[in-house]
Amino acid sequence: MRFVGTCYRAHDPRWSFKPSSGEGAAIRGARFNPKGVPALYLGLSIMTAIKEISQGLPHRLDPTVLCSYDVDCEDVIDLTTERGRGAASVSASEMAGDWAWALAVGERPASWAIYDRLVSQGAAGIVVPSYAVGADANDRNLVLWEWGSALPHLVEVFDPSGRLPRDQLSWS
Numbered sequence: 001m002r003f004v005g006t007c008y009r010a011h012d013p014r015w016s017f018k019p020s021s022g023e024g025a026a027i028r029g030a031r032f033n034p035k036g037v038p039a040l041y042l043g044l045s046i047m048t049a050i051k052e053i054s055q056g057l058p059h060r061l062d063p064t065v066l067c068s069y070d071v072d073c074e075d076v077i078d079l080t081t082e083r084g085r086g087a088a089s090v091s092a093s094e095m096a097g098d099w100a101w102a103l104a105v106g107e108r109p110a111s112w113a114i115y116d117r118l119v120s121q122g123a124a125g126i127v128v129p130s131y132a133v134g135a136d137a138n139d140r141n142l143v144l145w146e147w148g149s150a151l152p153h154l155v156e157v158f159d160p161s162g163r164l165p166r167d168q169l170s171w172s
Contacts, residue, residue, distance in 0.1 A: 003076040003127065006158075007042035007069045007142050010053035016065040017165040019157045020147070031099045032126065032143045034112045040144040040155065042069055043130070048139040051132040067157050067164070073144065074152035075124035079114075080140055090114050096131060119145055124153050 011019055022038030033039035043049035046066070054061050078084040085092060099109035118126065124146040130139035147155040157164065 001076050001078055002072070002074050003125070003142060004072045005044070007044055007071050008046050008049035008066065009040075009042050009069065010049045010064040010066050013063055013065050014168060016067070017167050017170065019065075019067050019164060020069075020155055022144075022147075029099075029103065029109070029112070031095075031109070031111050031131065032128065033115055033145065034108075037115065037145065040125075040147055042071070042142045042144070044127070044140045044142060045138070048130050048132075048135070048141065051130060051134050051139060052141070055133055065164070067159070070154075070156045070158060071142065072151060072154040073124055073142075073147065075122055075146070076127060076142070076144075077118060077123050077125075078127045080127055080129055088118060090117075095128060115145065 009019065015024060020040060022040045025033050025039040025041060026036055029035035029037070030039060030041065041052070043052055049066065053064055077088050079088060079090055079095060094110050094114060097110045099111050102109040125142060125144035128141050128143060129135070130141050132139070144153070144155065147153045149156065
């Protein structure tokens with residue numbers, strides 16, 4: 001499917017000079033990307049982005065930089081419905097497994113197999129439920145494995161005033 005819309009991400013201020021890099025997710029891997037694979041995790045709503053960064057601790061939010069992104073991306077698979085998961089041969093349990101625990105005990109998370117299969121079939125990303133503590137059925141994320149500054153996988157940070165820093169030393 002083609003995903004066109006506005007997405008959101010809450011960043012650690014130290015890394016807000018690279019809001020579209022996906023490098024943070026590549027360091028250790030995350031739910032839907034193996035270690036070494038950059039991925040861009042974006043909330044489909046502002047509140048989903050906040051839930052993702054706060055991990056269910058509503059009164060303990062560290063300072064963040066909230067950014068919005070304009071997205072126009074082909075080759076996205078919607079895994080939020082049984083029909084979408086069935087067409088992609090993805091199970092709900094494979095998506096929801098405790099990926100962090102698997103890494104902690106030296107195992108490869110089951111959800112990384114989703115990346116393996118779908119990227120080999122040409123997928124650029126997925127729409128998935130949020131698994132953050134406190135997320136409800138309306139909280140969804142767009143996870144991209146392929147994106148850039150041009151179609152067919154366009155992702156642009158909305159920063160018309162140039163407020164985002166150029167590097168860690170360039171806060172104005």
